Amino acid sequence: MALNTNGISFSGLASGIDTASLIQKLVSLESQPITQMEGQQKTFQSKLSALGTFKGLVKDLQTKAKALSTKDSFASYFTSVSTNGHLSVSASGSASPGTHTVTVNQLATVDRWTFDGVTDKTVDLASADGQHVAFSVNGTNYDVVLTAGHSSLEEIAGAINSAAGEDVGASVVNAGTDANPNFQLVLTSKTSGEDNRITGIVSDVAGLTIDGTGPDGSGNAQSTNNITVGLNAVAVIDGLTVTRDTNEFNEVIAGVSITAQTADPSLQLSVSVTADTGAIKTKINDFVTAYNNLIDYVNTQNHYTKDQGAGGLLFGDPILNQVLKQVRTALFNVPPTVVQNDTAGYSTLSLVGIKTQSDGKLLVDATVLDDKISANLDKFADLFVDSDGFNNGGALPNTNGYYTDTTADSGLAATLDRTIQRMFDTYTGPGNKTFKGIFDTRTQTYNDSISKLFKDIAAKQTQVDKFQESLTLKFANLEQLMSGLQSQGASLAAGVSGFSNGG
Numbered sequence: 001m002a003l004n005t006n007g008i009s010f011s012g013l014a015s016g017i018d019t020a021s022l023i024q025k026l027v028s029l030e031s032q033p034i035t036q037m038e039g040q041q042k043t044f045q046s047k048l049s050a051l052g053t054f055k056g057l058v059k060d061l062q063t064k065a066k067a068l069s070t071k072d073s074f075a076s077y078f079t080s081v082s083t084n085g086h087l088s089v090s091a092s093g094s095a096s097p098g099t100h101t102v103t104v105n106q107l108a109t110v111d112r113w114t115f116d117g118v119t120d121k122t123v124d125l126a127s128a129d130g131q132h133v134a135f136s137v138n139g140t141n142y143d144v145v146l147t148a149g150h151s152s153l154e155e156i157a158g159a160i161n162s163a164a165g166e167d168v169g170a171s172v173v174n175a176g177t178d179a180n181p182n183f184q185l186v187l188t189s190k191t192s193g194e195d196n197r198i199t200g201i202v203s204d205v206a207g208l209t210i211d212g213t214g215p216d217g218s219g220n221a222q223s224t225n226n227i228t229v230g231l232n233a234v235a236v237i238d239g240l241t242v243t244r245d246t247n248e249f250n251e252v253i254a255g256v257s258i259t260a261q262t263a264d265p266s267l268q269l270s271v272s273v274t275a276d277t278g279a280i281k282t283k284i285n286d287f288v289t290a291y292n293n294l295i296d297y298v299n300t301q302n303h304y305t306k307d308q309g310a311g312g313l314l315f316g317d318p319i320l321n322q323v324l325k326q327v328r329t330a331l332f333n334v335p336p337t338v339v340q341n342d343t344a345g346y347s348t349l350s351l352v353g354i355k356t357q358s359d360g361k362l363l364v365d366a367t368v369l370d371d372k373i374s375a376n377l378d379k380f381a382d383l384f385v386d387s388d389g390f391n392n393g394g395a396l397p398n399t400n401g402y403y404t405d406t407t408a409d410s411g412l413a414a415t416l417d418r419t420i421q422r423m424f425d426t427y428t429g430p431g432n433k434t435f436k437g438i439f440d441t442r443t444q445t446y447n448d449s450i451s452k453l454f455k456d457i458a459a460k461q462t463q464v465d466k467f468q469e470s471l472t473l474k475f476a477n478l479e480q481l482m483s484g485l486q487s488q489g490a491s492l493a494a495g496v497s498g499f500s501n502g503g
Helices: 019-030 032-066 153-164 277-302 318-332 336-340 366-375 377-384 412-424 438-502
Strands: 003-005 008-010 077-081 087-091 098-106 112-114 132-137 140-145 168-174 183-189 198-203 233-237 240-244 248-250 256-260 269-275 354-356 362-364
Touching: 019 032, 019 438, 032 277, 032 318, 032 412, 032 438, 077 087, 087 269, 098 256, 132 153, 140 153, 153 168, 153 183, 183 198, 233 248, 233 256, 240 248, 256 269, 277 318, 277 362, 277 366, 318 412, 318 438, 366 377, 377 412, 412 438
Parallel strands: none
Antiparallel strands: 003 008, 077 269, 087 256, 098 233, 098 269, 112 183, 132 140, 132 198, 168 183, 233 240, 248 256, 354 362
């Protein structure tokens, strides 16, 4: 076996020693720390992956808590209208169950005008440069100046769209027949309602005429060119007359959106808003599932047996218990005075049917949960929802007070959402010092360990390479020395033999 290292080549034949194998074994022994450090690297990388899984479970719990943290996200409602085809109704979480009356007296319409017709839409209509079409929309004045050589009906429509396209649409329509065409320039406001009418229309283009007289105070057209008058929608909602420039009547009833579809002053419609308890229970169950998934993961990681050892890669990592402690504090640390003053039984999770089991996971008692939701939905929601908003009193970032609600009501889900958010937030404090959440801090610790191992491995590899070079050189010198001795011995033996033969 021959060994060639950095230009040094030998076979070990002179000494009779398998030098290549010997060097390989010695280098292998010297390299064992590298193998150990590479194994440590893989372990840390696996820990990072496990930490990422844990982080994802915590984030999922936060998402489920956020869905219960505000009234808008917590509650869901069904809506119905006594007569179909007149209203479109929807309700957000800020609505309340109840029945309302709606009468639609008038629908909103867009303002539309048409210029007097021409027989050829491609013929220039201006007799000289500088002739123009002018009008106003909701306080914005437009003056479209034309040239004689570019003043056909189609070119005028294009010029208007370029100048006033945000407020008005201009188009060319044949109101006649193919045999007897009557091309008309039509201006249409892009927004309905009285405030968005097209007013003050004038044209001094020789071949483009219009009567720009606006409607009267009652909204009746005074010009045959005013083919549709822009009107507001008018509805009577729970006895209150409401005017809108579109057919949408939003937030007249808190959390309820109403869109008028037809107008009938003689028809009073009944709108019902009822709680969708099924959707609420689904959010509760999703939250419990996310919490239990987190507990399962922590329990698995922290499990230890004599035969199998640690249950997970994060066994012994303090972040597991740090996170779990904060989550449990947010959910279960209800002040005793709150519980004592709770005569209705809505101050803790267990009172509404969400109970803690011996393994730390939650179990939903569907019967109790249904009873509590049916008995008083507002009190049930108040257990989870921050109904009066969050106020930390101006506390500085990265302090306990920054995440503490100083208002009377906070809500368990809202508190948990803020608690988890603190685990991920990063702030710059005094002296531009960066404060990281516990997940980023732990991730950095693992990455720092991996980076240090990279450097240590590189340094050790340099030592091993030098060690191998030194061994190779020493054995090469040994081989050279022994080869020389063998040559001398052979010469001496030959001389002795010749002397003996000659004598």
